Amino acid sequence: MSSLPDRRKVVVTGIGAVTPLGIGATTLHDRWADGVVGIEDGAGRSREFAPEDHLSIKEARRLDRFAQFALVAAGEALAQAGWDGEPPYDPLTVGCVMATGIGGQNSVETQLDVMRAKGAKAVSPLGIPQYMPNAAAAAVTMKHHLQGQSYGVVSACASGAHAVGSALRMIQYGDAEAVVCGGTEATLTDFAFACFGNMQALSVSGFSRPFDLRRDGFVMGEGSGVLVLEEAEAAAARGATVLAEIVGYGSTTDAHHLTAPEPTGGPASRAIELAMRDAAAQPDEVDYINAHGTSTQLNDAAETAAIKRALGDQAKRIPVSSTKSSIGHLLGAAGAVEAVATVRTLITGVIAPTLGYEVPDPKLDLDYVPGESRALITGNGHPPLALSNSFAFGGHNVTLAVRGAPK
Amino acid sequence: MSVTTEQVEGRVVETLASFGPDASQITRSATFEELDIDSLDLVELAQVVEEEYGVVLKGEDMKELKTVGDAVDLIVERAG
Numbered sequence: 360m361s362s363l364p365d366r367r368k369v370v371v372t373g374i375g376a377v378t379p380l381g382i383g384a385t386t387l388h389d390r391w392a393d394g395v396v397g398i399e400d401g402a403g404r405s406r407e408f409a410p411e412d413h414l415s416i417k418e419a420r421r422l423d424r425f426a427q428f429a430l431v432a433a434g435e436a437l438a439q440a441g442w443d444g445e446p447p448y449d450p451l452t453v454g455c456v457m458a459t460g461i462g463g464q465n466s467v468e469t470q471l472d473v474m475r476a477k478g479a480k481a482v483s484p485l486g487i488p489q490y491m492p493n494a495a496a497a498a499v500t501m502k503h504h505l506q507g508q509s510y511g512v513v514s515a516c517a518s519g520a521h522a523v524g525s526a527l528r529m530i531q532y533g534d535a536e537a538v539v540c541g542g543t544e545a546t547l548t549d550f551a552f553a554c555f556g557n558m559q560a561l562s563v564s565g566f567s568r569p570f571d572l573r574r575d576g577f578v579m580g581e582g583s584g585v586l587v588l589e590e591a592e593a594a595a596a597r598g599a600t601v602l603a604e605i606v607g608y609g610s611t612t613d614a615h616h617l618t619a620p621e622p623t624g625g626p627a628s629r630a631i632e633l634a635m636r637d638a639a640a641q642p643d644e645v646d647y648i649n650a651h652g653t654s655t656q657l658n659d660a661a662e663t664a665a666i667k668r669a670l671g672d673q674a675k676r677i678p679v680s681s682t683k684s685s686i687g688h689l690l691g692a693a694g695a696v697e698a699v700a701t702v703r704t705l706i707t708g709v710i711a712p713t714l715g716y717e718v719p720d721p722k723l724d725l726d727y728v729p730g731e732s733r734a735l736i737t738g739n740g741h742p743p744l745a746l747s748n749s750f751a752f753g754g755h756n757v758t759l760a761v762r763g764a765p766k
Numbered sequence: 767m768s769v770t771t772e773q774v775e776g777r778v779v780e781t782l783a784s785f786g787p788d789a790s791q792i793t794r795s796a797t798f799e800e801l802d803i804d805s806l807d808l809v810e811l812a813q814v815v816e817e818e819y820g821v822v823l824k825g826e827d828m829k830e831l832k833t834v835g836d837a838v839d840l841i842v843e844r845a846g
Contacts, residue, residue: 415786416784416785416786417785417802420785420786421806480816481813481817483813484806484809484810484813485806485810488806
């Protein structure tokens with residue numbers, strides 16, 4: 360592969376999350392590491408989220424639940440970054456990329472009901488601003504006065520990871536000094552359950568147990584993950600605390616089937632390789648993989664194949680665990696929430712397990728971190744390096760490479 | 767059906783309060799700008815008014831409205 364041009368370094372200075380485990384990035388990783396499962400009755404609902412705890416009446420009624428989640432996660436991430444109300448850079452150089460798989464599903468359904476009951480004239484003027492997939496990006500920019508590039512990203516279950524990758528490139532190539540990026544999703548409606556259920560993607564048992572022989576589909580969840588990325592020198596100049604460095608991004612497409620992954624894991628493995636190339640890292644440097652690990656038969660097999668193909672004989676050494684075992688599949692938010700969990704893994708040095716993994720599938724032979732949390736071990740004395748995979752319906756593949764902050 | 771100014775005012779205040787501003791701030795002389803009530807809010811208010819009183823308020827009607835009192839008076843006038 361050809362060499363890459365010199366590009367600016369990008370660091371993470373803030374993270375935030377709203378998930379079925381509660382409010383907060385620390386809550387997410389701590390509870391997952393403690394073995395807590397946020398799934399109840401076959402759904403990963405963000406039960407601890409109450410809009411009135413975080414948002415004004417106006418914000419709450421103008422924003423669909425998916426955008427509300429993003430606003431709260433972004434607020435946490437920016438508070439940690441210490442931005443204190445205004446960006447520390449020219450606002451025109453601060454971007455925002457906020458992904459979603461679907462957008463304001465609840466609002467679409469509500470307004471359709473209104474139209475069917477009372478006619479077209481009764482449909483709310485807030486319908487479009489509530490359900491447009493870019494509503495979360497718009498809400499975050501308005502709240503925090505971010506005037507650089509901003510947009511939504513839509514690539515189903517890879518959306519959140521694409522958002523982080525897009526933000527990384529934006530800063531690397533000088534289009535922004537900082538970007539607030541992430542993903543958000545709120546689709547726990549009867550309609551969405553019917554759609555995903557009828558395509559036989561959802562778990563019938565209601566258990567999310569990635570890589571386990573008994574896995575029978577994903578468990579749908581909701582929530583948001585947000586990261587504040589800054590150009591490294593600018594972050595250092597303002598005295599920001601660096602949480603981690605985003606060192607690589609790779610993305611490919613299966614071009615194979617609408618919903619099934621390409622079974623050999625070829626294009627997905629290429630995404631991993633591209634992220635590694637971006638990071639200028641070798642397979643023996645990878646200390647942890649946060650898997651896409653959906654708990655579907657097809658994903659977990661194809662992902663295992665992709666990891667082995669990309670990392671060769673190092674694959675079996677590397678601990679691989681799935682956040683979805685604790686919170687379910689947050690669709691367009693998943694990649695961002697899992698990037699947040701990966702950053703927490705690097706900060707704490709604690710690898711959370713793949714919960715519910717008890718019966719190994721003889722065909723899947725990586726170290727899926729069964730049972731309990733374990734210490735993140737780095738072999739070479741350098742800051743630890745982690746990968747986070749996201750693979751989507753539609754065949755979109757993304758891998759992010761994240762390095763721990765230097766001690 | 768005739769409605770009183772008090773009835774309309776009560777309904778308008780209640781509706782506007784559900785959009786965000788504190789009910790105590792919503793006086794007849796308060797401007798929509800002060801209350802952070804924008805054009806989207808006014809369309810919603812018009813929908814409530816139409817359903818409640820059968821009064822149709824169009825975009826050009828709304829543009830002229832500056833204060834809560836302006837809106838109440840227009841609705842009462844049209845309903846009467």
